[in-house]
Amino acid sequence: MKFKAFLTLDGVHLLDKRFLPALDKLGRICHVYLTPDHAMFLHNLLGGGGVQSVAQFDKDVLFRDYRISSQNAGRIAFAVDAALLHRALRSALTIQEQARDETAAIQIKLVKKLPAGSRNPAPFLTFETKGRVSAVVQDVPISKPLSRSDVLQIQSALDASQDLPQTLVQVPDLAQLQSLVDRLKYVGDVLTVSIAQYGDLHLQVSTSLVTVGSELRKLRVLGVRADPPIGDQNLSALARTELAIQRGGALSVQVSLKHLARSLHCHLAKPDCAFYGIAPQGACLTVIFQFFIRGTRLSDKSISFYCRLPVLDPGSN
Template identity: 50%
Template sequence: MKFKAFLTDNGVNLLEKRFLPALDKMGKVCHLFLTREKAYFLHNLLSGEGIQCVAQFHKETLFDDYRISSQNEDCIAFAIDISLLQRAVRSGVSICSEIGAAGSAANRLQIKLVKKLPPNLIQDVPISKPLSRAQGLELQTALDMAQDIPPTLVQVPDLNQLQNFKAVAPSEDRNLSAQTRSERAISRGDAQSVQVSVKHFSKSLQCHLAKPDCAFFGIAPQGACLTVIFQFFIPGTR
């Protein structure tokens, strides 16, 4: 089982300033799932309770010179403390910047899995024992289920309104309560409803820290859960 890659400047910026702070709001620990083509940060996928979070990246978005091999179809998964990873990336960036300022060209930030700590290591981040083939299959199955798209998605135009639990009602309904508007829409077949924990819903909105370009909300079949999809890197939005 081997993995090593260099973080690109864009990858460092995305992880340090956007995605790791957002993921840290979801929970202390997540699974890092590495495949031949993609890297996933997965929070709580193996539990049926609470918020589940999936952050998916093509390898080129984060890494350069990406190399991975394992007996599990070149897939590697393990649990990692997000705050420790964030601290290591931040520290590595600082040290690489100092090396670059001193005139050295070898100032790229490399990430690799090691069994023994080499003498030139800048930061080490403890991880769990890598998942077995059976555990990896369980995680992959949970990931596939989490990525099922609801039949209907509604785009949210302004995430700041959701942060404050506010919404602008249509002009013809502004004299009606939110409950009445919802009941009328459901009775007409124009809406669906699902009960969620306000605490969990509020926490899920912390993903706005990753600065998405837009967000979509949908309800899974049989009202199983609320699905929130944050979309990034839409051409023409930045």
């Protein structure tokens, strides 16, 4: 089992300034999943019950001279502390800048080393900053590479998550949504999310004493869409939502408010767009982040980032 590559300048920027800060907020421990074509950072795809997240990059976005081999079709997966990974990258970047050597490059590779005070070799992800006359090495401890069955389970979970909700609505201002969620956290722990095919997103927290909600209307719709019903304009947001659900034009699920708040930390990755949708049969709440090719409004297919929030039993609140 071997992996080594050099980080590209764009790869360093993406990881350091955008994705690793977001991944650390999603959960301290994540899985790195490397294949012959992609590099992925995953949360909770092997269980755990929290927010599932997948950040996937074409290998050429992050690396050059990418070399990987294993007995599992060239696929390698392991767990790592996202904060330690980020710290090592920042340190390697600082060393690279201080070297004032235009040839200095950051190589990353899997190694086995003997930790101090131990008789058994342990796996590490090593950052080696190489210049003309010197090299500085930093080791990040990782888990033992996952077994073939665990890698197959990850791949099956990834394949299953490719099915998109039939209707997605675009939330234009994630900062505004985060502010709203921060206020709702003082009311209760369970959030009801309803999405209508005509572009309405309704959020509501209810307790035995109070019901508080907010509605975003006439959002951009991808997928299955419908025209707003005539004659419903004078109804309350709750009444409109209930009618849309009865007519089959909307879906509603309950999720943990803490889970939604955690998923909103993904805005640290600086996506250009965010879309929300509810999976068929209300299986989960899906959040898809879209990135544009620099200087255009064209989607960058080499990067994908999405979250899946588990739904709660309606009786849990």
